[in-house]
Amino acid sequence: MVDYRPPKGIGEEKMLFIRYSALGDIVRAIPYVATIKETFPSLHITWLLTHPYEDLMKGQPFVDDVIVWYRGLGCKGFLNIISKIRKSSFTHLVSLQGTDRSAVIALLSGIENRAGRHDWASFVYNLPREDLQEILGRTIKIDKYRRYYKVNQKLKSLTDALLKNLNRPRIACVIGASKKVKRWPVSNWVGFITMITSFGGSAILLGHGRNEEALAQTIEDSLQEKHNHKILNLVSKLRLNEMAALIDGCDYVVGGDTGPMHLALALQKPAIGLFGPTLPEQVGLSDIRFKLIVDCPLKGCQKWGCNRRCLSSVRPERVFEIIKGDCVW
Known part of the structure; x- marks a missing residue:
């Protein structure tokens, strides 16, 4: 060779x-x-x-x-x-x-x-x-704190049109994950979104695929009617570059160990990561701004068949209080 x-x-x-x-x-x-x-x-x-x-x-x-x-x-x-x-x-x-x-x-x-x-x-x-x-073949260094991904004006205009009727803070809610055990339960999402919309903010549901479409529909059905006009369900409705632009147009991103959270990190958006079966350092999300890690002796176990459902212990109030204490709206 x-x-x-x-x-x-x-x-x-x-x-x-x-x-x-x-x-x-x-x-x-x-x-x-x-x-x-x-x-x-x-x-x-x-x-x-x-x-x-x-x-x-x-x-x-x-x-x-x-x-x-x-x-x-x-x-x-x-x-x-x-x-x-x-x-x-x-x-x-x-x-x-x-x-x-x-x-x-x-x-x-x-x-x-x-x-x-x-x-x-x-x-x-x-x-x-x-x-x-x-x-x-030369000395080179990657700047880990630099934003490399670009969102063009066309995509920014699309995002502006989608979000124009939603009050701030606008929270991108990444509701799914590749494994069921890595997903925040529906009841937690419903509680969190209720708090955000009662606070005057809005929630945008993001994800892809039939399972996450069903999850989003269950979340919508579980919310009281007075909160429904403050959420936007975009699950399976965006291309990946459009999702990136949408995340860029939101004020915060909330989700577990899943791909769109890496987009949030790449776009340098304030994000709240929910971790249990995996830990931030195991999945390249150590630099995410806010990390909520379950209090479980098996945290980071990566056991996809685990029946502990440890993420349910991350209460909606904890996520809401982070946003309430950090945002300026």
Whole structure:
């Protein structure tokens, strides 16, 4: 295998960046890619993403193109992306995915300079590490306190239109999570939203998928009628870039260990994280402004079948008091 050669920032160099899922991991990779682009502005960067995550990268200045992997197509979808990659004349590949599939993609890519990591198949990379300084061949540092993600004016206008009739403070409520045990119970959401709307504020329900649609409907049905006009249910109604813009237009974000909370962190929004089965440091949310962690001897256990439902112990009053004490409205 030939030695890895860092990009030079001249000529027609093209990089394939691989971090195709999940939402939180993709968002956490944004500063990494943006730093590469700022270091080598002429380097053409293509990001490989599974559908529908491509929406998140539309119009971002650090990405020149995307390759979309439609995993629902099975083997056909996988072969399609391999074909596109091999035809694209990439000079460099950088993978932060670390999975078997990403290793196979690197192996079949035909790209000469490949950087990445895998537990047992690092041999597919001629730089078997993810260190950005080694990848770029120069001293570089990612600014962890900088906002890299951009919300364009069109999306800001959409957000303004959606929120114009809602009083502040506007609270983005990320009601779902990939595992049931990581979700705040409906009764807690209902209690919290009742407090916020009684305080004069508004709640925006965010999420995606049938389970979260049903969850949002249950929350709405459980609220007294006098509070219903102060909430906006946008579950499954927004593309990811629209959700990012909506979060950016809200005053606070509340949710558990789930992808949109990473968006809130990337957008530097005041957020209140609810943690039990996972802890902030386990999932890349250590820098979230407010962290409420359950008082459970098994906190951080990551046991998805646990029947303790520990997040129910995070009372709505605690979340409300944080917002009441912090906001200026």
